[in-house]
Amino acid sequence: xxxxxxxxxxxxxxxxxxxxxxxxxxxxxxxxxxxxxxxxxxxxxxxxxxxxxxxxxxxxxxxxxxxxxxxxxxxxxxxxxxxxxxxxxxxxxxxxxxxxxxxxxxxxxxxxxxxxxxxxxxxxxxxxxxxxxxxxxxxxxxxxxxxxxxxxxxxxxxxxxxxxxxxxxxxxxxxxxxxxxxxxxxxxxxxxxxxxxxxxxxxxxxxxxxxxxxxxxxxxxxxxxxxx
Amino acid sequence: xxxxxxxxxxxxxxxxxxxxxxxxxxxxxxxxxxxxxxxxxxxxxxxxxxxxxxxxxxxxxxxxxxxxxxxxxxxxxxxxxxxxxxxxxxxxxxxxxxxxxxxxxxxxxxxxxxxxxxxxxxxxxxxxxxxxxxxxxxxxxxxxxxxxxxxxxxxxxxxxxxxxxxxxxxxxxxxxxxxxxxxxxxxxxxxxxxxxxxxxxxxxxxxxxxxxxxxxxxxxxxxxxxxxxxxxxxxxxxxxxxxxxxxxxxxxxxxxxxxxxxxxxxxxxxxxxxxxxxxxxxxxxxxxxxxxxxxxxxxxxxxxxxxxxxxxxxxxxxxxxxxxxxxxxxxxxxxxxxxxxxxxxxxxxxxxxxxxxxxxxxxxxxxxxxxxxxxxxxxxxxx
Numbered sequence: 001x002x003x004x005x006x007x008x009x010x011x012x013x014x015x016x017x018x019x020x021x022x023x024x025x026x027x028x029x030x031x032x033x034x035x036x037x038x039x040x041x042x043x044x045x046x047x048x049x050x051x052x053x054x055x056x057x058x059x060x061x062x063x064x065x066x067x068x069x070x071x072x073x074x075x076x077x078x079x080x081x082x083x084x085x086x087x088x089x090x091x092x093x094x095x096x097x098x099x100x101x102x103x104x105x106x107x108x109x110x111x112x113x114x115x116x117x118x119x120x121x122x123x124x125x126x127x128x129x130x131x132x133x134x135x136x137x138x139x140x141x142x143x144x145x146x147x148x149x150x151x152x153x154x155x156x157x158x159x160x161x162x163x164x165x166x167x168x169x170x171x172x173x174x175x176x177x178x179x180x181x182x183x184x185x186x187x188x189x190x191x192x193x194x195x196x197x198x199x200x201x202x203x204x205x206x207x208x209x210x211x212x213x214x215x216x217x218x219x220x221x222x223x224x225x226x227x228x
Numbered sequence: 229x230x231x232x233x234x235x236x237x238x239x240x241x242x243x244x245x246x247x248x249x250x251x252x253x254x255x256x257x258x259x260x261x262x263x264x265x266x267x268x269x270x271x272x273x274x275x276x277x278x279x280x281x282x283x284x285x286x287x288x289x290x291x292x293x294x295x296x297x298x299x300x301x302x303x304x305x306x307x308x309x310x311x312x313x314x315x316x317x318x319x320x321x322x323x324x325x326x327x328x329x330x331x332x333x334x335x336x337x338x339x340x341x342x343x344x345x346x347x348x349x350x351x352x353x354x355x356x357x358x359x360x361x362x363x364x365x366x367x368x369x370x371x372x373x374x375x376x377x378x379x380x381x382x383x384x385x386x387x388x389x390x391x392x393x394x395x396x397x398x399x400x401x402x403x404x405x406x407x408x409x410x411x412x413x414x415x416x417x418x419x420x421x422x423x424x425x426x427x428x429x430x431x432x433x434x435x436x437x438x439x440x441x442x443x444x445x446x447x448x449x450x451x452x453x454x455x456x457x458x459x460x461x462x463x464x465x466x467x468x469x470x471x472x473x474x475x476x477x478x479x480x481x482x483x484x485x486x487x488x489x490x491x492x493x494x495x496x497x498x499x500x501x502x503x504x505x506x507x508x509x510x511x512x513x514x515x516x517x518x519x520x521x522x523x524x525x526x527x528x529x530x531x532x533x534x535x536x537x538x539x540x541x542x543x544x545x546x547x548x549x550x551x552x553x554x555x556x557x558x559x560x561x562x563x564x565x566x567x568x569x570x571x572x573x574x575x576x577x578x579x580x581x582x583x584x585x586x587x588x589x590x591x592x593x594x595x596x597x598x599x600x601x602x603x604x605x606x607x608x609x610x611x
Contacts, residue, residue, distance in 0.1 A: 045609060054526055055605040075530050082528025089608060093523040097239040102232070109229050110528035116231065155527070167608075 001163065001194055002028040002051055007060035009046055009217075020046045021057070022217045028196055030162070033189040035205040036198045038214035044198045045167055047214065051196060052085055052165045053077050082110050086156030086193075090168035092148045094140040100127065100151050101136040107159045126154040130184055146177035153184055157193070164188060166197040170204060182207060230544075233537070237544045244545055247509055251549035251588070254502045255580050259557050261495050262576030262583075264488050267568060268418050270575075277382070277411030277421075278325065278357035280473035282315075282445065284452070285324045288437040288459070289467040297434035300463065307462065308441055313451045316442040318356040319429060321348035324438045325357070325414045326476030335389065335425065337400040342388040344381075344423040345414065348436055353426065354380075354409070356442045364396045364407030367428045376404035378428050382412045385423035403427070416480040440473075499587060506591040510542065514599045521599050522607025531600035538596035542588045550581060 007024040010017055020043045028034055028051070036044050049055035050062065053069065061070050064080060072080065081087075086107075094103050104123040108114050114122070127133050130150040140148055149169060156164055166185065170178030182204055189195050197208060205211050206225060213221030237244065288304060290297065301319070308317045323329040323345070331346045353359070354366040362383065371378035376399055386395045386408050395405045403425070413419040429436060443451065452470050459468045514521070521534055529537070557577050561570035 046605075049605040052526065054608070055603075075532075078525070078528050078530040078533075081526060087523075087526045089523075091519075093519055093608065095236075095520055095523075097236055102235060105232070106524070107527040109232055110533065159528075 001030045001032075001065060002026075002196075003063045003066075004050065004057075005061045005063075007047075007050060007057045007062070009043070009050065009055070010058040020217050021050070024060070024219055026212065026219065026222075028163075028194060030194055031189070031192060032210055033186070033195045033208045034197070034210040034212060035208040036196065036212045036214060037200070037202070037205050040200075042214040043217040044214055046217075048165055048167050048196065048198050052087060053081055078110070082107060082159065084162050086159065086161040086164040088149070088152050088156045088164065088166040088169045090171040092140070092145075092152045092172075094148055094151055094155075096140050098139075099136065100132065100138050100140070100143070103140065103151055104154045104158050106155060111159070122158055123154070126158040127151075129157065130154045144177075145173050146180055149173060149177070149181050150184065153181070153188075157188060161193070163194045163196070166195065168198055168200065170199065170201060178204065229537075230540070233540050233544050237541060237548065241548075247506070248545060248549045248552075250502055250505060251546055251584060252553050254499065254587075255550055255553035255584050256556065257495055257498060258580035258583050259553070259576050261488075261491050262579040263560070263568070263572055264491065266575035266579065267572045268484060268488065270569075270572065271413070271420055272417045274413065274417075274421050275411050276413050276417055277409065278359045280325055280357070280477060282443045282447070283325075283356065283473045284441045284443065285327070285471045285473060285476065286439045286441055286455070286459075287467075287469045287471065288439070288463065289469070290437070290463075291465055291467065293463075293465045298431070301434050301437060304437075304439065304459070304463070307459070308439055308455075311451075311455070313443050313447045314441055315444050316352055316356040318352040318440045319350050319436060320353060320438050320440060321346075321429075321436045322438055323347060323414065324440060326416055326473055326480045327414075327438075328480075330415075333425075335385070335400055335403075337389040337398070340389055340391075342385060342423050344385050344425045345412075347412075347414070347424065347426045348429050348433065349426050350429045353440070356440050359409050359412070361407045362410050363394075364405070367406050367426075371406060372428060372430070374404070377402050378406045379403040380407040380409060380426040381405055382409050382421075382424040384421055385425055388423055416477050416484070418481065418484040499583075503587055503591050506542070506588060507595065510538065510592055510595040511598075514538065514595050514602075517599075518602055518607040521602045522604040525602075525604035526608060534602075535596040535600035538599050539589060539592045542592040543585065546584055546588045550584060553580075 004024050004026040007021055009021040010019050024047065036047060038044050046055065050057050061068055063069060064084065069077065069080065101123050104126055105119045108119045108122060124133065124136065127136060130153050132147060132150050132154065135143065135147065140151070143151065169185070170181050173181060185195055185197065186207070199205050209225055211221065211223045211225055212219060305317060305319060308314055321331065323331050332343055333346050335342050335344050351366065351368045354361065366380055367378035381395060389400060390398060395408055398405050411421045412424045413421055456468050456470060460466065524534055554577065557573070561573040
C-alpha cells in the first residue's frame with residue numbers, strides 16, 4: 001500500500017544540519033494496523049508526515065498503491081491526501097468556530113463532485129460511526145477531550161480513505177478515553193482501513209498488529225505482533 | 229465552499245464586528261464621495277451649450293452717476309462694437325456665464341410649475357456666445373412692443389413646461405417663446421443642465437451693464453488695457469472691470485473641485501487606514517490560524533485553495549458589511565434625497581462597492597499568499 005525506500009530527512013539551518021530520518025525502508029500493507037514507537041525526537045512524527053505526504057524526504061522514494069509520488073505536484077499530493085488518507089492528531093485540530101458537523105464535513109469540501117446534501121449525509125454517518133450523532137450542533141469547546149478526538153476520527157474517515165494516519169491520538173486523553181479511541185480505530189481496521197499510529201504508549205502499541213521502533217532517526221525494530 | 233465560509237464568518241461575527249463596522253463606515257464615506265463624483269462627472273459630460281473662449285465680461289459700474297443713463301449704456305455698446313478687435317458685443321444681466329450671481333423664477337404653463345434660471349440679454353447674445361438654436365430663432369428688436377415679451381428657452385424648460393408640444397409661439401405668463409436652444413450651463417461644466425429662460429432686455433433697462441465682448445482671434449491684454457483706459461476716460465466717475473470668461477470659468481471650477489479634492493484626500497487617508505487595519509487583522513488572523521491552515525492542507529487543500537480561502541473570507545466579511553451599508557444607501561435614490569437623479573446614487577453605490585471589494589482583495593492578497601506558504605507539517609506540530 002505505502003512503500004518507503006531509502007528515506008532520509010535532513011533539516012538544515014544556516015548553522016546546523018540535523019538528520020531526522022536515516023535510510024528508512026518500510027512497507028505498510030493493506031489492512032495493516034501498525035504502530036510507530038520511540039523516544040521523543042527520534043523522528044516518529046517526521047516519518048508519519050512523510051508517509052502522509054505532508055513533508056517531502058530529502059532522499060529516497062515513496063509510492064502509494066505502487067505509484068511513485070515523489071515527483072507529484074502540490075495539487076496531485078493534495079488530491080491524494082484528500083482521497084486516500086485520513087489524519088488524526090494528538091491535539092485534535094478542530095476548528096472552534098465551526099460546529100461538530102461542519103468540522104467533519106471539511107475534507108469533503110475539497111471534493112468538487114460531492115453535493116452539499118451528500119456532504120451532510122456522509123458527515124452524519126461518520127459521526128454515527130464514532131457515536132457522536134447527538135452532538136452535531138455542538139461546538140468543539142462544548143466537548144470533552146475524548147469527544148473531540150472522536151470528532152477528529154469522524155473527520156478522518158468521512159471521505160472513506162484507505163489509510164488512516166494517527167499521530168499520538170490518545171496522547172491528550174486519560175486511559176479510559178484512550179482505550180475508547182483505540183477500540184474505534186480497531187473497529188475501523190477490522191472494516192478494512194489501513195492504520196499507522198504513532199504512540200508513546202507501549203500498551204497501546206501492543207494492541208496493534210505491527211510495532212515499528214525508531215531510535216535517532218533509524219528504524220531499529222519491526223515486529224509483527226500477535227493479539228491476545 | 230462559499231456556504232462553509234459564510235458559516236465560518238457568521239460564527240465569528242463577534243470577533244469580526246469592529247472590522248465589519250470599519251468596512252461599513254468606509255462604504256458610507258465612499259458612497260458620499262462617489263455621489264459627488266458621479267454627480268459632477270455626469271454634469272461634466274453634458275455639453276456646456278456655448279463658447280466662452282475669447283469672450284470678456286466687461287462690468288461697468290456707474291457709482292453715483294445717474295444722469296442720461298440710457299444714452300450712456302447705448303454709447304458704451306456702440307463704442308465697444310466699433311473696436312476693430314471686437315467681433316461681437318452683447319449686454320446682459322449680472323448673472324453672466326461663470327459669474328457667481330444667479331436669478332431664479334418660477335414659471336407656469338397649464339398647471340405645470342418649473343423653477344428656471346432667468347437671463348436678461350439682448351439680440352446679439354446667441355451670436356456672441358455661439359449658441360446654436362434647435363428651434364425657432366433668437367429674439368430681435370422687432371419682437372419688442374408686442375403684448376408678450378419674447379423669450380428663448382432651453383430644452384430643459386421646454387421638456388418641463390410643454391412636454392411633447394411644440395413650444396414655439398406658446399405663451400406662459402408675460403412671455404411668448406420665439407426660440408429653443410439646447411443646453412445652457414452658465415456656471416460651467418459641473419453645473420446641472422437646469423431650465424433656463426432668456427428674456428429680452430428692454431430699452432428702459434439701464435441697470436444691467438455687463439457687456440459680453442467677443443474679441444477677434446489673437447487679441448491680447450494690450451487691448452484690454454486700452455479698452456479700460458478709453459472707457460474710463462469716456463465715462464468719468466465710472467469703474468470698468470474686465471473679466472475674461474476663461475478666468476471666471478476657472479474660478480467656478482475651483483468652487484466645485486476644491487471641496488471634492490479635500491473630500492478625496494480625507495477619503496484617501498481613511499482608506500489607507502482601513503487598508504492598514506485590514507492588513508494587520510488578516511496577518512494576525514493567519515498567525516492565529518496556522519493550525520487550521522495546516523489541517524486544511526493535510527486533508528486536501530492545495531496551497532492555492534488556502535490562499536483563495538482567505539481572500540474569499542474577506543469578501544464574505546465585506547459582503548456582510550456592504551449589505552448593512554446598502555440598506556442605508558438605497559434610501560437615497562428611493563427617497564430622492566437632495567433631489568438628485570437615482571442614477572447618481574446607483575452609480576455611487578456601484579463605485580463604492582467596487583472600491584471596497586478592490587481594497588479588501590488588495591489587503592488580503594499578501595497575507596493569503598503567506599498563508600499558502602505555511603508548511604502543513606510544521607503548522608500541525610506547533611501546539
